[in-house]
Structures are given as structure tokens and as C-alpha cells.
Amino acid sequence: xxxxxxLVTGLNSGGLENYLLRFLxxxxxxxxxxxxxxxxxxxxxxxxxxxxxxxxxxIEIGYFNAAKFYELYQILKKGEFDSxxxxxxxxxxxxxxxxxxxGIKNRLAFHRGSNNRFxxxxxxxxxxxxxxxxLPIVATSVLANSKAAMNFFHNGIWKDDPKFEVIYNGIxxxxxxxxxxxxxxxxxxxxxAFVVGHVGxxxxxxNHRTIIEVAIALCKKxxxxxxxxxxxxxxxxxxxxxxxxGLEGQIKLLGYRKDVVKVLNTLDCFYFPSINEGQPNALIxxxxxxxxxxxxxxxxIKETVPKELHHCLVSPLEIDLAVDRLLEIKEDKPNKLIxxxxxxxxxxxxxxxxxxxLKL
Numbered sequence: 001x002x003x004x005x006x007l008v009t010g011l012n013s014g015g016l017e018n019y020l021l022r023f024l025x026x027x028x029x030x031x032x033x034x035x036x037x038x039x040x041x042x043x044x045x046x047x048x049x050x051x052x053x054x055x056x057x058x059i060e061i062g063y064f065n066a067a068k069f070y071e072l073y074q075i076l077k078k079g080e081f082d083s084x085x086x087x088x089x090x091x092x093x094x095x096x097x098x099x100x101x102x103g104i105k106n107r108l109a110f111h112r113g114s115n116n117r118f119x120x121x122x123x124x125x126x127x128x129x130x131x132x133x134x135l136p137i138v139a140t141s142v143l144a145n146s147k148a149a150m151n152f153f154h155n156g157i158w159k160d161d162p163k164f165e166v167i168y169n170g171i172x173x174x175x176x177x178x179x180x181x182x183x184x185x186x187x188x189x190x191x192x193a194f195v196v197g198h199v200g201x202x203x204x205x206x207n208h209r210t211i212i213e214v215a216i217a218l219c220k221k222x223x224x225x226x227x228x229x230x231x232x233x234x235x236x237x238x239x240x241x242x243x244x245x246g247l248e249g250q251i252k253l254l255g256y257r258k259d260v261v262k263v264l265n266t267l268d269c270f271y272f273p274s275i276n277e278g279q280p281n282a283l284i285x286x287x288x289x290x291x292x293x294x295x296x297x298x299x300x301i302k303e304t305v306p307k308e309l310h311h312c313l314v315s316p317l318e319i320d321l322a323v324d325r326l327l328e329i330k331e332d333k334p335n336k337l338i339x340x341x342x343x344x345x346x347x348x349x350x351x352x353x354x355x356x357x358l359k360l
Contacts (some may be wrong), residue, residue: 003032004360005079007095011035011056012043013232013256016087016112019145019169021045024052026172026353031360034079036072038095044232044256059233061095062137063127069098077102083360087112090153092201093131096138106111108359109143111137112278113301114334116153116306117205141359143167145279148299164195165359169279169298170352173344175261176289180267181230187252193226194330197267199260199282200274204234207273207296207316212241212251214271214322219250225330230254230263264289267330273316279304284347290340292329294322306342 011017024033033054037043044237057075058359076084078098083106085101086092092109097328099107118124132153136142142164144150145172150158150166158164189195196215200206208229215227227250229238235255257263264270270286270293277300284304285295295301296316305312315320 001030001032002360003034003080003082005076005081005084005099007032007036007084007088007092009088010037010041010043010058011045011208012051012201013037013045014037015278017043017283018047020087021052022170022172022349023203023353023356024054026170026349027357028052030357034081036075038091043232046297062340073098073102074103082106083108085110085360089113090128090132090135093134093138096136100138105140106360108140108141108143109139111142111149111153113276114146114148114278114298115276117276136161139163141165143356144360146303148282148303149278151299165355167355167359168352169281169284169347170349170356171281171284171288171343171347172349173288176264176285179261180265181259181262183262184266186238187228187335189226190224193224194222194269195226195228195267195272196269197228197230197263197325198271199230199263199285200234201231201256202273202354205274205276206231207275208238210233210273210317210319210322211271212238213319214326215251216275217246217319218326219247220245222327223250225250227251228254228266230257230260230264233258236242260285261289264291266285267291269293269326270295271322271326273314273318273322274298274301275316277301284343287339287343288347292332292339294325294329306346309339325359 021121029273035054035056036353038061042056042058081104084104085108086095087110090112144166147166168281198211218225238253242248270291272283274296279300283295295313297313
């Protein structure tokens with residue numbers, strides 16, 4: 001059994017956290033996992049990880065806290081890990097240097113975003129540039145879940161160096177294929193309604209501002225169109241806006257849900273206008289479920305969907321065009337099975353999880 005330390009910011013429900021949970025579930029009883037939460041907090045997925053026997057250690061590291069860095073060094077030294085994998089991109093440089101000092105021979109950095117996810121200031125950018133240069137030196141492998149991420153963080157060096165590798169997200173399709181349960185009865189949704197949905201926590205990058213404007217525009221003109229939005233914080237952050245428009249009956253806000261399969265089975269179309277992404281698990285899951293979609297035309301999403309469906313991508317801030325395209329999908333009713341077959345094959349859990357597992 002491999003003994004591995006995984007370093008994350010926290011365990012709230014997001015793309016990375018759900019990816020790691022799915023990965024450890026896939027290799028249950030094959031990895032003795034410790035998850036170090038560098039942000040000092042754990043999050044709502046705590047029990048899910050603990051049910052897999054994962055040891056969770058919260059420690060708030062920061063940028064220049066020597067005492068906390070020493071505490072992390074002690075954790076890594078005493079843990080006698082075979083491998084350490086830090087999912088925080090460039091910010092893995094110092095933890096992986098500490099892992100090297102602790103004698104851990106296998107040290108992985110994994111980029112999960114395709115650009116910087118912090119507010120860029122001159123000081124932060126100098127620090128970011130410095131640790132970016134150190135990352136390939138202290139890491140034995142530098143991974144990313146998209147070519148777009150590699151091009152952003154390691155442009156000009158990654159393609160010719162075997163230390164760098166793109167490992168796409170893996171999705172276990174069986175949980176989508178084995179159930180046709182949905183939420184239409186629970187939410188009292190008319191069987192004739194056309195339901196557009198989005199899955200993702202409330203976050204600036206997820207672009208809920210545009211989602212809600214598109215939803216309002218469509219729902220005010222079409223009584224048989226309904227929007228279903230779920231994700232941590234969505235219900236609280238968007239409630240006032242929906243109520244002010246008097247559209248509570250057509251725009252349903254669910255907050256965080258574990259039964260994402262039921263949510264997707266409720267939808268007729270998936271709307272995903274993210275401003276930036278690493279590689280979007282939510283969109284991949286929607287494709288595995290066979291849902292027609294409208295998504296943003298950013299590079300990581302272009303890389304995620306087949307080229308013949310790039311016409312389903314629009315600028316993330318487009319409102320009028322998004323409204324028109326969603327109405328077109330409503331009328332066209334695309335073939336779900338063709339998309340599902342492609343996504344299930346392209347994002348096979350065994351194929352991509354095995355690649356990551358062999359790196360550990």
C-alpha cells in the first residue's frame with residue numbers, strides 16, 4: 001500500500017476536492033492517504049474523506065511563516081511517506097522543498113487551474129515568479145489537468161521535458177449510467193418544462209452573475225423554461241436577486257448537493273459560462289450524462305469538449321447570444337447518446353486515474 005501525503009488548501013466541495021475524493025475512492029485500500037489542509041480549515045467533505053480512512057491534518061501555512069513551515073516539515077518527516085503530492089500549483093514549491101529535506105523521494109506538483117487564482121499585485125507576482133522557477137527543481141514530477149495550464153505556467157519548457165505531464169480528469173461513468181433518478185417530483189417540476197442547469201460553488205470564476213442574468217431573461221419570456229442551480233453558497237448568494245425578480249418558481253437554488261447525478265438527470269441542458277477553469281469536472285460529468293451544453297469558449301474548455309462541438313461555446317460574458325443558443329438547444333433536442341459515448345471513453349476513470357496512481 002502506498003503511503004501518500006496530499007496537500008490541498010481545504011476540503012470544501014470544489015473541482016479539486018471532488019477529484020481527490022473520487023480518486024481515493026477508486027483506489028480504496030490501495031493508498032494510505034493523509035490530506036494536509038494548508039489553509040488551516042477542513043470543509044464540508046470532511047466526513048466523506050474520513051469514511052475512506054483518510055487522516056486529515058489542518059495547518060495554516062501562509063507565505064512566509066517559518067514556524068508553520070517547520071511544523072509542516074515535521075509532519076512530512078514523521079509521516080515516512082512514499083510520496084507527496086501538492087495540488088496548489090506554484091505554491092507547492094516550498095512544501096516540496098521541505099518534503100525533499102524530509103527525505104521523501106517522490107514529490108509531485110499538480111496544477112489544477114489554468115491561470116493565477118489570486119489577486120495579482122507586484123509583490124505577489126515577484127513571489128509567484130520565483131517559486132515558479134523553483135518548482136521543477138524541487139518536484140520530481142510536475143502535472144496539470146490541461147495543456148492550457150502547462151502553457152500558462154511552464155510555457156516553452158514543458159513539452160520537451162518528461163518531468164512534465166498532462167493528466168486529464170477521470171470520471172467513473174457507472175454512477176451516471178446506473179441511475180435514472182431525478183428531482184422533478186421532489187421539486188414539483190412539470191414534465192413538459194425545459195430545465196437548464198448549472199453545478200458549481202458560488203465563486204467569481206464560475207460566473208454566476210451572467211448565469212442569473214441569462215436565467216432571468218429566459219424565464220421572464222418563457223414560462224416553460226426553468227433554471228436549476230446547485231453548489232455551495234449558490235442558494236444564499238442568489239436568493240435575494242431571484243426573489244426581487246419574482247422568479248422563485250422558475251429559478252430554483254439548491255445549494256450544495258451530494259446527489260449530483262440526480263441533479264443532472266433532472267436537466268435538459270447544461271449551462272457553464274466559467275470565466276476560468278483548470279479542467280471542469282462539472283462539465284465533463286454533464287457530458288457523461290449525455291446533456292447538451294452551452295459553455296464558455298476559454299482554452300481549458302475548448303480542450304475538454306470535442307472540436308465538432310466548439311460551436312456550443314460562446315464568450316463567457318455574452319448574455320443575448322447565450323439566450324439565443326439555449327433556445328436553439330431547446331428546439332433542436334440533440335442526440336444525448338453520441339455525446340455520452342465520447343465523454344465516457346475520453347475521460348475514463350481507469351485510464352486517467354491509473355496514470356496518476358502510477359506517478360505516486
